Amino acid sequence: MDNKFNADISFWTGFYNDEDCFSWASNKAYLDMNRTMTFKQTPKNDSQKEKNRIAALRKPWRDAGTKAIKDGFKSVPTDFTVWHKSICEKLIEIYGTDKLVKKENNKRTEQPAKLTYGQAQKWLNMTLKYLWLLDRLELIDDVNISLFIRTHAKSFHVPLDSYILRYVAKQDKSKNDKFASSNNNELEADFNVYWELFGSAWSHIDKADEYYKYQKKLAEAVANTSPLEWELIHWHKALKYYE
Numbered sequence: 345m346d347n348k349f350n351a352d353i354s355f356w357t358g359f360y361n362d363e364d365c366f367s368w369a370s371n372k373a374y375l376d377m378n379r380t381m382t383f384k385q386t387p388k389n390d391s392q393k394e395k396n397r398i399a400a401l402r403k404p405w406r407d408a409g410t411k412a413i414k415d416g417f418k419s420v421p422t423d424f425t426v427w428h429k430s431i432c433e434k435l436i437e438i439y440g441t442d443k444l445v446k447k448e449n450n451k452r453t454e455q456p457a458k459l460t461y462g463q464a465q466k467w468l469n470m471t472l473k474y475l476w477l478l479d480r481l482e483l484i485d486d487v488n489i490s491l492f493i494r495t496h497a498k499s500f501h502v503p504l505d506s507y508i509l510r511y512v513a514k515q516d517k518s519k520n521d522k523f524a525s526s527n528n529n530e531l532e533a534d535f536n537v538y539w540e541l542f543g544s545a546w547s548h549i550d551k552a553d554e555y556y557k558y559q560k561k562l563a564e565a566v567a568n569t570s571p572l573e574w575e576l577i578h579w580h581k582a583l584k585y586y587e
Contacts, residue, residue: 373470462549511582
């Protein structure tokens, strides 16, 4: 890989060759998710010292979550869904009910909250997405992670966010673009129901069963490609519904 190509990769992805692939992917995915988290501890003022103090309190939880995901790559599971569920449950357990509080009408409350399934899937799915990208660029530096990706990439989930949820519901209702299964029969899934169930508040998804039903039906709807590759092609199209 020549220097120019390395520079292009770094420019477009923010990844540099001297970084650890997993740490980069997990940390980037965490930042995609953590803006929806409301912690009990909040800075008393905007001083950098106070921000650093709060960041130090939260770091052990973030590190534990990162470790939970990385430990999941130590062996290649036979069932991706079972593996995915176990990692999400570990992430939720790490944050418990004593670290977060609920947010209602964009205001912080004192009611205890847990990490939601929506937040857990976002962290995990975006980590997998970034690792998949690095693997395609032949930059993965961990044999176990590379083997995991190449074994289960076709089963990777679409990272759910408000753009995708709305886009899928809209496309499902379109006369021209309605999803169809590989045998050209119309799907039984009504994705608009999920839009109403999840809405734009992907971070509020708390029902694991409904989440996995959605992913299964979406995979059936895009049967001609893998869900993650479909998302990479369609995510930018989903943005037009928010213009």
